[in-house]
Amino acid sequence: MDKYQHGTQYPRTMxxxxxxxxxxxxxxxxxxxxxxxVSGQLPIDATGRKLTDSSFEAQARQVLAxxxxxxxxAGSDIxxxxxxxxxxxxxxxWASFNEIYARWAGDAKPARAVVPVPALHFGLKIEIEAVAVV
Structure with missing residues (x-):
């Protein structure tokens, strides 16, 4: 019997x-x-336009959006x-991001890590991944 038949749900992707x-x-x-x-989100808008030439702040706001x-x-929220x-x-x-993030998150204060990295795809400046409950 498959282990998923004991009450564990198969992952659903979207x-x-x-x-x-x-x-x-x-x-x-x-x-x-x-x-x-939530997979790592980059500052790419819904049309697929990469915000490579935008300011860090504009990129951070796009990633949070x-x-x-x-x-x-997914039926969840901040x-x-x-x-x-x-x-x-x-x-x-970091300081700029923390200010933008605090306005975006409001009263929510999930566990968080901010990790400096040498580079991201397409020359972008920020990427965020997350876990939430439904």
Whole structure:
């Protein structure tokens, strides 16, 4: 008997409206056992335009908008976030990001890590992945 037949749900994947088509072999969202896993979101708008030449702040706002779209599309929301991992190419952007994030998250304060990295795809400056409950 398959282990999934003992009450564990098979993961369900989706690409919610408002997000560009994934650029690789993945889904924006995977839902299993009441948890929503959001793949790393880059500052790419719904049409697929990469905000490479935009300011860090504009990129951060786009990524958070993408995260919101992913959460809502999965039947969750910001208040149901449990963990957020942020990758930034310059730790000097941390204070700016924290201010933008605090306005976006409001009263929600999930566990969070901000990880400086040497580079991200397409020369972008920020990427965020997250876990929430449905």
């Amino acid at each position: 690409n919610p409206a408002g997000l560009a088509t994934p650029g690789g072999h993945y889904s924006h969202v995977s839902i299993a056992n009441g948890l929503v896993f 993408n995260l919101s779209s992913a959460l809502v599309g 208040k149901k976030l449990t963990q957020v991992r942020v990758y930034i190419v310059d730790v000097g952007h």
